Amino acid sequence: MSVSAVSAVTESGTSVSSAAQQQLTLDYNAFLTLMMEQMKHQDPTDPVDSTEQLAQLASFSNVEQSIETNKKLETMLANMSFGQVDDLIGRTATDASGTTGIVTSVEVYDDGTLLGLDNGKGILLGSGVKIS
Numbered sequence: 001m002s003v004s005a006v007s008a009v010t011e012s013g014t015s016v017s018s019a020a021q022q023q024l025t026l027d028y029n030a031f032l033t034l035m036m037e038q039m040k041h042q043d044p045t046d047p048v049d050s051t052e053q054l055a056q057l058a059s060f061s062n063v064e065q066s067i068e069t070n071k072k073l074e075t076m077l078a079n080m081s082f083g084q085v086d087d088l089i090g091r092t093a094t095d096a097s098g099t100t101g102i103v104t105s106v107e108v109y110d111d112g113t114l115l116g117l118d119n120g121k122g123i124l125l126g127s128g129v130k131i132s
Helices: 018-024 028-040 050-085
Strands: 092-094 100-109 112-117 122-125
Touching: 028 050, 092 122
Parallel strands: none
Antiparallel strands: 092 100, 100 112, 112 122
16 A cells, blocks of 8 residues: 655645545545554564554544544534425525616525525625615
8 A cells, every 4th residue: 555645735734635635535434454554564673652542543533533523513504404495485685786676596505695585596605785
């Protein structure tokens, strides 16, 4: 198993490109496989400290739990959005560019909520949108 190095990092050093992010993403089984390979190929005269290995495993477990928690929070927020969209149907919506119409449908996506208007146009719900 080989892991390629990441060369594209932003100036702040905190984020990487999506391709690099995919390379860095490991599931729990891949992490354990990598750790076992590391143990198999370690120098017998200078073995890795077992407490260090347990600390790595605990850190990975915490990150994995955080990712799962974020996924559940995103699902909860989307469900809350669905509960609030009923109030928008039948109301008049106007965006910053002057597009106006009566809301006939609401579509919730990962990156925002789209209001379908009676004139066939759509407005992305966000800052600058007036609902009356």
